[in-house]
Amino acid sequence: MKRERIKELVSLIHEISPKDRKIKIMNVCGSHEHTITYSGMRSLMPENIELIPGPGCPVCVCSESDVINAIRLSQRDDTILVTYGDMLRVPTKEGSIRSSGRNYKMVSAPHEVLKIAKENPEKNVVFFSIGFETTTAPTAALIEMGLPENVTILTSQKLTPEIMEVLVKDEEVGVDAFIAPGHVSAIVGANAWRIFPEEYGIPTVVAGFEPDNLLLAILRILYQLREGRAELENVYRGVVRPEGNVKAQELMYKYFEKADVNWRGIGLIPKSGLEFRKEYDNINAKKVFNLPEIKEEKVKGCICDKIVLGKAYPNECKLFGKVCTPSNPKGPCMVSMEGACNIWYRFGR
Amino acid sequence: MKVEIGHGSGGKLTKELIDRVFLKYFDFPELKSLQDATVLPVEGEKIGITTDSYVIRPLFFPGGNIGKLSICGTINDLTVSGNVPLYVSVGFIIEEGTDFEILEKIAESMAETAVKSNVKIVAGDTKVVERGKCDGVYINTTGVGKNVRNLSPLNAREGDVVIVTGFIGDHGIAISLAREEFDVETGVLSDCAPLNSLLVPLFEIPTLRWMRDPTRGGLATVLIEFSESSGLGVKLYEDKIPVREEVRFVCDMLGYDPLYLANEGKAVIVVGREDAEKTLEILKSHELGKNAEIIGEVTGDGSVQLITSIGGVRRLELLEEDPLPRIC
Incomplete structure (x- = not known):
């Protein structure tokens, strides 16, 4: 049953996806990225749709x-x-x-x-x-x-929401739509994301963590893009209330x-x-304890900053999987199970 | 009674340790000579030999202990390589202060497993190290078997099928939870079992190409190694791979992938498509193989790809490290 539903969602996504341009859909939640990677969801997307992991790992x-x-x-x-x-x-x-x-x-x-x-x-x-x-x-x-x-x-x-606003203003990122995080939304409410469609014209859909729920969110985003709308939608209503x-x-x-x-x-x-x-x-x-603010030093070659902002994929980093691995992380994205590099390392692409 | 350094001296205390614990349980005439080596008859032209050391923590876990594991592991290594296991040697490295009672439990389950599997323990050694120099007991076992089939990844061909003999990941999860680092309880037992009675009948299958027991690194790792050795690829279907609900649940929670978790009583089998049903039938007629499934096929593309439950594709890669150290 679920399988058929997924098949139907995937075929609808292919059907209504605009053919003439690239579309970047960003998730900002480690658990979303986990589901996307673990289920091989990227391989089911039309070629012009990119699912990019954003700052989802605290x-x-x-x-x-x-x-x-x-x-x-x-x-x-x-x-x-x-x-x-x-x-x-x-x-x-x-x-x-x-x-x-x-x-x-x-x-x-x-x-x-x-x-x-x-x-x-x-x-x-x-x-x-x-x-x-x-x-x-x-x-x-x-x-x-x-x-x-x-x-x-x-x-x-x-x-x-505040870091997402930074992303929206960054032209290098060029986000077309957001999948908003289900867990965070349960606390802050779906309305916290209203600013993205309303002020920045970016379709935003709150989603849960099952593959079919995420696919539905992607489909809703594509409908909005096709019709030139930008709205806030919530496909995780059982858990996330507007307030x-x-x-x-x-x-x-x-x-x-x-x-x-x-x-x-x-x-x-x-x-x-x-x-x-x-x-x-x-x-x-x-x-x-009167703790000082200490100046940050980046590891040479590490591009975690770009990965966190969705400007690069983990496998674009020269250190990824070679000198930087979960047992010997060079950058923060390899440490946490919610970090994009760690997820990509464990579950491939 | 506790093990003292003197129990490793080679003198009277050593004899006492051997008599009171090991010979009490290892009731094999070949062993009784207590000479430096045992002379054994070997039928046929070729023998298979394997050796493995066991350093698992904890020593006792749901579904087994280090002793049972050390016999099963060696039997399984021999069997999946096309041999009928016959003889096993056992070497113990024991930490000073270990209770005799613990050693007895370990020896008893080793003997029981060997007898049940028609394998004889025919040589042995004990050493004692100072307190804190090892975790209770380490065991090395070497196994000898009669070689019957030449099994190799190089025998495989495109279109062959891949079979797994039952639920995967049980051992990894049982050990992980037995360490009590996580506040979770499930009824999952280690699958630790000798597989010779299940797998030796498959030696009759004409197109039996290759077998492995997916211990450290799990199903994914042995198939990636198969792919690298054979130059072929594997397409796996996530939906077909047997994984217990409880194992899946713990994996979700702790971030493990069941495909990479260790098993100690499972085999992965590559067999010609024409013999797939026959193989499955033989497996399913045995208690240890009743949940066997065809989980994929051999392809020509040189990589291991998982078709996920939603129909997506995920390429499986070697992990640099086991998510769980010291599991066997």
């Missing part, structure tokens, strides 16, 4: 300065650094948390920090909270529960506010991240 864009500060914190005898598994191997000029750090623990969800704090009352426990809106909300919820006295938070939280999770948003903005933050390989982008509001300096690790 680990990859986490600023080098934040990672180095995390490494340095973990080197202190009185401190335990706690973060997500993917962050442990992110390379920097000072090594990675795993290779150069000393006291660190991995968690899969923020609430696990509480247990670590309880078991180590004499230590400073610093939670290195990174990610897009999907991880910011649970971090805010953790703070709301009441942090133990020995816990502070090093934030490197990024906002998805999103209002409670989670309120909680996020209770503790955090928009700030200019550094994206690795891209640079400072105005209002593209979240930092603690001033009144929470006491749990803000950047303030408590």
